[in-house]
Amino acid sequence: MLKVTKQINTMPKLPSWLVNTMEKVISNKIYAVEVVETKMLSSNLKCISFKGDFFDAKFIPGNEVLFRVNANEYRHYTLSAFDREADTCEVIFYLNQQGPGYNFAANIQKGDHLKLIADRARVKYNEASNQHFFFGDETSMGLYESLGKKAVDEDVEYFGVLELQEENFDSVDQINLLIDVVPSDLNAPAKNAITWMDNMHPLCWEMWQNATFYLTGRAKSVQQFKKYLKQRGVRFSQIITMPYWEIGKVGGGA
Secondary structure, X not given: OEOEXXXXXXOOOOOHHHHHHHHHHOHHHEEEEEEEEEEEEEOOEEEEEEEEOOOOOOOOOOEEEEEEOOOOXXXXXXXXXXXXXXXXXXXEEEOOOOHHHHHHHHOOOOOOEEEEEEEEEXXXXXXXXXXXXXXXXXXXHHXXXXXXXXXXXXXXXXXXXXXXXXXXXXXXXXXXXXXXXXXXXXXXXXXXXXXXXXXXXXXXXXXXXXXXXXXXXXXHHHHHHHHHHHHOOXXXXXXXXXXXXXXXXXXXOO
């Protein structure tokens, strides 16, 4: 089963005729999917199951896809799992109550037919590491579910902390993500997560200081958490970053 979470939009708004032409050029990367189930994990996290013919898909953990959310715009999402035998996929949409991405995701219903466009992986699982630490927020959940499953399959360790709105705390358990949560604070990005790190037992930090650290989600939170890790002696080569959204930027939504 394939699961997905929202990523920041990096594509400009395009004329509809150009979008239509582009889809013809990349037709080999487009998969027709049907919505077979929708489920609310919380008031603003929507889990949607799709079924499609993915026989030639070469997805890896961290692989991204695009959905056309209106006549002129696309949004990126990250795959989190894929069941080739069942030809099913699942997408976790973060609903931020604004923008075309929100409208697209909020209105998806069972029985709808959509186009899923395969893209590349911008955040890749580090095969050489035996410890994986995840930091992010609601928009990171699909990615980390994917990487966490990969870590379990490889019989290595993963752990981490997410900054979430309190109404979304229980959603982590619903997707079986073994990771801690702290309340998010828009006025103090990464502050609660850094406090959580400072309260970590010294022995635990000693055991995890050589892990691969994946930092995604809000840009300012990623920046502050990366700064903190550097101050703790984590090497630049251990840190993988991918900011997905920021207040006032286009695309940080559903």
